[in-house]
Amino acid sequence: MISHITKMRMTINQQSGLVLRLVGIILMLCLVTISAAQTFTAEQMQRFEQLTPEQQARVMDVIGQEKIGRVEEPALEEPRLVMPLPSVSDDRPETDQNSTNVTNAVDDETENPWPPLKPFGYDLFAGVPTTFAPATDIPIDVDYVLGPGDTVKIQLFGKSNAEYSLVVSREGRLHFPKLGPISVAGMTFREMQTVLKTQIEKQMIGEQAVITLGALRSIRVFILGDVNQPGSYTVSALSTMTNALFVSGGVNAIGSLRHIQLKRRGKVVTRLDLYDLLLHGDTGNDVRLQPGDVIFVPPLRRTVGVAGEVRRPAIYELKHERNIQQLLELSGGLLPTAYPQASQIDRINARGERTLVDVDLSDKSVLATKVQAGDTLHVFSILEKMEDIVLLSGHVNRPGGYQWHPGMRLSDLVHSIKDDLLPRPDLGYALIRRELMPDQRIDILSVRLGQALQHPQSKDNIQLQSRDEVIVFGASEDRREAVDELVELLEQQASFRQPARTVRIGGVVRHPGNYPLETPMKVSDLVRAGGGLAEAAYALGAELTRYAVIDGSYREIAHVDVDLARILKGENDADFVLQPHDVLSIKRLPEWATAGTVEIRGEVRFPGTYPIARGEQLSKLLERAGGFTDMAFPQGAVFLREELRKRERQRIDEMSRRLESDLAAVSLKLAQEKDGNTGSLDVVRELGEQLRSIEPIGRLVINLPKLVKDTRDGRRSDYDVTLADGDRLYIPPITQEVTVTGEVFYPTSHLYAKGLDRDRYINMSGGATSKADTRRTYVIRADGSVEAGKSWYQGMSGSNIKPGDTIVVPLDVESVRPITMWTNVSQIIYQLAITAASANAIGIF
Template identity: 30%
Template sequence: MKKIIPLFLLMFALFQSVKMQSQDIMKSTDLSTIKVDNLSENDIAEIKSQLIANKQTIEQVMPMVLSKGMTAAEFIKLKLRLGASTVKVNETTTGTDTDRKQEAVVNIKEKDNQNSLIFGSQLFDNPTLNFEPNLKIASPVNYVLGPGDELQVSVFGVQEYNATVVVSVEGKVSIQNVGQFSVSGMTFEAATTKIKSAIAKVYSTVASGQSQVGISLSRIRTIKITLIGSKQPGNYSISSLATVYNALFLGGGPGNNETYRNIELLRNNKVIKIVDIYNFLVNGSQEDNLGLKDNDVIRIPAYKLRVILEGEVKRPGIFEMKDGETFDDLLRFASGFNDLAYKASVNVIQKTDKEFKVKDIKSSEFKNYIPKSGDVFKVSKILNRFENRISIDGAVFRPDTYSFNEGMRILDLVSKADGLKEDAYTNRAAIIRVKPDLTSEIVNVDLAKAINGDAEANILLKKEDRVTVYSILEFKEDYNVTIDGEISNPGVYHYFENLTLNDLLIQAGGLTGSASKRVEVARMIKSEEIDDTNPKKVELINIEISASNNEQAKNFALQPFDVINIRKVAVYEKPEMVTVSGAVNYAGNYVLANKKDKIYDVIQRAGGLTSLANIDGVKIRRPIDTKQIEKIKNINLKLDKKDSIQNRVINKLALDLKYATIPVNWKEVEKNQESNTNVTLFPGDIIEVSTFREGVKVAGNVLLTSEIPYDKSKGFGYYINAVGGVDNQGWQRKSYIIYPNGEAAVSKSFLFLRFNPKVKPDSQIIVPQKPERRKLSTVEFISIGSILASLSLIFVTAFK
């Protein structure tokens, strides 16, 4: 169906009269979606027959279909499938009525990947190149007129006349009141002079100079040329201003085995020019790009000699050579060697009558070597090695790679590196040297002796030597000390010679306010002998400091790897608070005055409960500590890997709950402050005392979430029924109740008896959802049936 609709639109556009098409398609047809590749051979045959029946050509309907959205590329495909190799596109002008016109010629360009390495082939594969003549230039005075050209003749001034005259097939132009003239074969300049002279005889003001005559070339005729040996050979209708390269481009360039160097331009059965495309590609010269004339023939014969150039050249590929051209010419075609090329010689593989052979061409032979057909030249890379390299690194001011000179000694290289650093270890330097067999050896140097004038110590260097000057800093261990405890920035610090405890305290940001005067220093024990009787691993040193000014009475010197611990004062407790909210007389934040402050103590400090307080609605909300969550994470519930219960519990605690609820029995607390329900408070606790409410809220999987007035004579089931009962997903026997103080109770069953929890004012009844149960599949039913049948057979057999 998708193919029939656009085909119908196309046939409707093509097979009506042009006038009717312009009226109807403008209203209802869009040809922009037509894809010619989707049309079958029967569709193309039908289009041909309809064109014949309507006595129309594809060129006649072209302006209409292009104006209705069909792309030029699709139109070209359609015309090619109808049997044409070239397509005349709609006449174009450059913007005004006086611009020169010319029927353009378009040809489909297809990328030639098979011959892409042939030098010059890219010139004819690039659709952005076409060598079309420029129609905007002034009328060329040497242009030869012929049948089909169109002249614009104007007389302006005292007398006026304006007309467009066409050169007829007899080569004549006819001007009203002036006469008929033969201009065929004349240049535009000569024809202009002839026409002006004739007009001056008729228009008297032209002869007197009161009027002027203007003649311009308004339309360029089309000529016929023939291409032989191109990728798309055939007869072409092109502009009379077209050149050889323009025609070659239309034909797709030389064929697979045709020449790029000896293309023949034949006129009147004579070769008037041998075209060498390399002359244009290499030198940019267009001396071979002659203008074409009607019935010209461009013949592209087969090539005679081609060679391949590979490797390190700027433009590798397949090149065509002429007789007498040398390897130097081939290099010029390839734009020369690239930066990594080995230029001393080039390897060439030649073909003999029986086999291949290899030949090396030295650089001195480049100008004389004549390539042979089928030669394969390979330009290799230079070696990845240096002829005069030497390097130095380590304790010198400019470690780097330097040039090597014969006779260079170690001190010469040190001098090139701007001398030794202050930390240089002069008793020994190392030279890594490559031996003639490419193995390496180390040569030691006494730089101190060399500096003092010892000629033997000032060793003679060789190329590729790698000199290393050591630093005394490399021989020293990186010492550090550690400080911990009541210090602003505890951590590990570098040890420096003469470092004291006072210095380290300042580096670590000073003592905190909780620091005591007691400091413990743990120092490692060093000994040349093992003392099995001494069980100590470290030596402990206790000292006192003045915590107020970060100083000590005696400036204690530290040693490497000391560990310093600043102890905390025995009593240092910052005030911590709890929050009291709800139905109390003085809600707000209260400081814990006692380490064992209980809920009764704090509520009494808050003025006690108000008259509106619900004594059954006292509870504590305690923040869940991150340490508690970590403990839950570390508990192994020994669940299946696919079970997510533990993860859900952790996420619930960390993300949703954040607080744990502690129910408080306030009646019991008032009777006995020593009761377990009189909870000891922690910092951050929130005491909530709810206001008395008489309703009972019912939520969850019930028909109506609502709050029912409290009736002490009614039970659990009454309130569920009061909201319409449970819905189809409700699980009534698992219903539970949450009391005002946060305590919860669930329904219980014993045998056939059911016990529901007691309902209190301001409680909340929750009906949970039934768990989803997966139904057994047909296969599972059959499997169970088979198992039962097998068991039955076993029992019958056993009791026979």
Template identity: 30%
Template sequence: MKKITYVLILFFILLTSSNIHAQDILRSKDLSTMQVDYLSDDDISKISAQLKSNNATIDQVEPMALSKGMSQTEFNKLRLKLAQFEKKKPVNIDADNSKGKATSRDSEFGRRQEQIKNVKIKDSANALIFGSELFDNPTLNFEPDLKLATPMNYILGPGDELQVSVYGVQEYNASIPVSVEGKITIDYVGQIAVSGMSIEAATQKIKVAIARVYSTVGSGQSQVSVSLGRIRTIKITVVGGKQPGNYSISSLATVYNALHLAGGPGKNGTYRNIELIRNNKVLKNIDIYKFLVKGDQSDNISLKDNDVIRIPAYNQRVNVEGEVKRPGIFEMKKGETFADLLNFASGFNEFAYTASVNVVQKTGKEFKVHDINESEYNSYQPQSGDVFRVTKILNRFENRIKIEGAVFRPDYYSFKEGMRISDLITRAEGLTEDAYSKRARIIRLKTDLTTEIVNVDLAAALSGDFNADIQLKREDIITVYSILDFREEYKVTIDGEVKNPGEYEYFENLTLNDLVVQVGGLTGSASKRVEIARMVKSDNIDDADPKRVELVELEITVDNNEQIKNFILKPFDVINVRKMAVYEKPQMIIISGAVTYPGKYVLANKKETVYNVVMRAGGLTSIANLDGMKIKRPIKAEQIEDLERIDLNLSKGDTVKDKLSKKLKDDLKFVTIPVNWEKIVKDKNHYSNVTLFPGDEIDVAVYNEGVKVTGNVLLTSEIPYRSGKGFKYYINSVGGVDSKGWKRKAYIIYPNGKAAVTSSFLFFRSYPRVEPDSQIVVPEKPERKKMSAGEWAGIGTAFASLALLIVTAFK
């Protein structure tokens, strides 16, 4: 707290002191008249510097400023202006962004330098020129490293700042700038001229001058240290670059740093003969290729004030295309050869044809083509405009041979003159056990690039018969057959009451027991009857025998999946394991609603009816609606498939069929069967006493005296049932139909799922009877396309023509 109080007092003193540069901002202790809008950027910069020098923030000085009469509004404006000023300040890449601090570059090392920025834009136009990528990469800027020790040969000049320290018995520490006259001023020592001197010479001169004032320096009891605190900025000029002009750069900057700022050579600028001009004389010729090819920075010398970097136009450029590691445009010096150019392009790639290179040359009138052989690479000197094309090697082999089939190592092998079939088989580790030794095949490429087949007696060739052991040629493909290649793939099929029916591979001596075990055994519904269909084979056609297959019937022990006598199968047999005559798992239905014992019930017999199940459920309760019983039957997948297979003769773009299928699958999911319980009780054979299917649900509604009215009516509601009241009464009770309602097509749904519609005859309309717990639905009128004025005009014209025709006919 004491520290903050001290900072606040010090800040106030700094603001009001007559020695502070910002005294014209706050002329008195009264801040009530302060207008932040009139503060310049320089004033804001001074306030920001004062805050930083006292290690205080704008929020810490807020109470002090408000106590001196400054309004909260003006203080908020000041805070905003300071924040905007901080954002405008250039932030170095070493800034501590995570803490919100922006420090000068390398200030933590005691040395400062003004930030120099230059926005880089990718040069796509000159991307093929070798070396252009060096100058449009913002991360490669060749900036001097301020963290290094002060170079002893560094020449001081106006704008530099020296850090002079005396330590030991006597102490002194100060940052002293070099004035425009080239001098520094040390307290009690006086002025010392250092401009034009190296840092080493200036250090000795400063030590001698200090020793005359500080006696302990001469005796050695105190030491003097001189280092470079702030580096000056120098002016240089770049001519011929992409961004030529005058640049202010660090006095430690080098040629490459200046070239990077200028974007490198221009479109026609040279990369091999850049001139560094100092005092109107060419001091150095810079070849950037030294750095690009060898990493040699001997040409990257330091710059001085008023240096000029001149980039002349290039003399020779050539183009390298094709199979080199770095194709592009390269600049050549006089005396350099194609071998040097190949070095610039990083050499041939893996697929290059290296025996010769094709070059397109330019004469005074036209182009010409020249081939450079490998022996000329070190002597041929490229000319300006040459285009070198390095092609690919041929997609062929000079010594390849192949063996495939029944050998242990089928593959490609190297070919040698005089190689025979036995030599190649030996290299392939010999024949496999299933090899067919009577014949092998050679596919041979003839001289005219057509192919031929050469047959080989493999057994004779391997037994030492010189004539059979054929001599091979390059690109021969030898195929050794396998006896398995000549065998038909035999299968057997098993179906019926087995766990994994399907087609299986046939093996010699395969039995029915083996196959049953292989498919996982029989299911619980399997009977002992097994039928095997076997193909009939004969060389003669017997028209008197109509059999297509031979049928074999067997019996199997279901308990242990075994036969009494094992039956051997043959290829292509089809086995069918029959199902038991009676094997049905218990199936259930659901009864819900107003019954004594609702829930799931098993169908006790094949013709279980509604009445039987209701009685098993304890009968209807006292609150049951006798007219509200219905059956919900799930829609089966095969029913939907049957609907989809029906051709409704619709137009190509009509989606009625798809919508209907989707509605059955996703919306309805079941159909409703109305039940008339009163009729069933009187007559068990009544058609309402339907036979139930597995999955059916009997829904017995609870008696409800209301009548629901829905659809296109003004108010969807439920109206109490009143005996004797008709259809119109209930529609009027909900306010009638709305503007889209189609009253004459209104219908009613009764509690048991039945529906009745409004009917009409001539001018008379008959509405269905209303019962308790029913639902009246008013549908929406279909949209009708209104006739346009042109259509009405067409109809009128047609009638006029017809009238004219009739009048004419009766004249």
């Protein structure tokens, strides 16, 4: 029985050995299969450890020791881009129930001079990751505690070279080839390095090792309280409290930045004050997280605002701060532009009312004043106006402010005409704007800048006072803008007993306008202010208009003659003192005008543009132009005047309006009648379109041959023309044609033949059409005059046709009988004919 049991055990042992050998072979084949990838999983390493030493050696021989040790680290996920969150400034309240509402004014009707304040520190979370991946670029601290999932990278060198990437198993062990499993969970990074190096030196003689960490494990933490996205998050094991807060989107508008709690196993292990990080760069309390940690952000507590001239105006959450001194330290201190003597605290008193408390921050005892939740400290700035300076402006090279010192004179401010002033300054007139104390009323003084610089001892080198402004003008530049600003200030100061100290100069001066009235100011000073007399000024006399209030009941106007010639000579008895609102008028020199011009072209010996004197006549101009050439045709002269052209334009527009009115009335009448004939309306509409296309010419009919004949030997003639500026005269060459136009079958021009009458020329053009009114045929002479038919003027002969004439056969206006005002059509046809007759001559201009 015993022997039988013994045999059974031997059989079982043999079978077990066979199974183990088969498992080893299968495992060896698996390891060989994955040798190309040179990567072992944790399960494969556990199977490898279960083999006998002989089997492990055989596997080592098959795969190779170097390949067994080289295990690649899995690829790490790239860090995700940190994207900015949408702006929360519009949604975030500026204060809570305990904070300062700096946007409210003390009085609802008073505009708040302070810009709105924002809570301090919340901009830290302006950009947060949209998704979170374990950080791979955070430096590893030597006190980092290892745990399951961490990767340890080992590089061996010396006797043999190998690289290992080992992952801490769930049991907290590293499975090191040749050394076996080593427990590292719970060790710090420094302790793990020491343990591994010690075992390698003992068991692997001649080998040295470099040990570092690869990919780190992830841990799950909870972020709760007043954060933008509370919840459970998986973060890197190297993450700190601030890293985790970024994952959750940061602290929201009502969350506290100064009392953030880290809870571990139900207990608060530390508190984080982000002000330490923001104001001092202190990360001492920003501890590393462990699995299962809870970050809790409580609600915002007491807040106080600081506005005005501080380095960081904002709303601050209070922690240990109790007084104004500590509050100013939070805000970065006062700016150099602060005026601490005039500071205020906006406070809500015990009755729930808003009030102001004046504080002098320059007093050290005041800095110990306690602040309350909801206070706002306003620090005012110094005044913008500058003291102990003088201003230089206008026609200068370097305008701006300059230091003032007692006894400073004008020549100390402007040293040189060449270096300090722009080209062509007005050296005879410069203004000084001065503020009079104590009410800061404006007073204006004038000086001769040239005298002040050339003669420093003269009265024009005036002594300057603090805050004076010296205004220099250019000789040809417009000074109206600068002077009008000063005049407006003086007018604003006017009252019942103190009239506005302004005067005016007009007429022929270089710079007319209103000017400040100095004390005292004479006529010569006002002429100097206006830049002096212009070229066309009448220097013998002027007129002064003066206003005076009589007994407070009415205002009287008086006109005073000014002997300007004596004033310009420097006679003081003629140069009287001006009063407020005086107006000086400088007259224009009689018959002073820019010479007009007349253009003459065509058949004259010297054509061109000629200046003319006032009242000069055409006969004189022809004489200056050398007279006619041998080819001149004076009977066809065309004289154009701009004034006449404008009148013709008005007449054409008036006829066009009348025609449109008549057409509208007749169209309405025909529409109401049965079988209304509208054919004639089409004819009139066509005439109206032609009328609107007419360009007026402004021709003046002149009889040039008669004018030349009568004015020989300097005699006067009624045919002579007084020239005006812009007149134009064209003398055409000799012409031989006669033109026939209007209602004929073939309107054209014919060679002039002596003895032919009007009817013969009409027949030569095919004769009159059925629409023609032959009774009213008229002739436009070459000089532009018109001779009508016998039906209008009896005694006209049709045989006196001359070269250059135009025969017009008009339309029979009876064909447009629906037009009640048929004379409109006659005028239109006449105007069209006149324009056509003169078109060729007009073209030469």
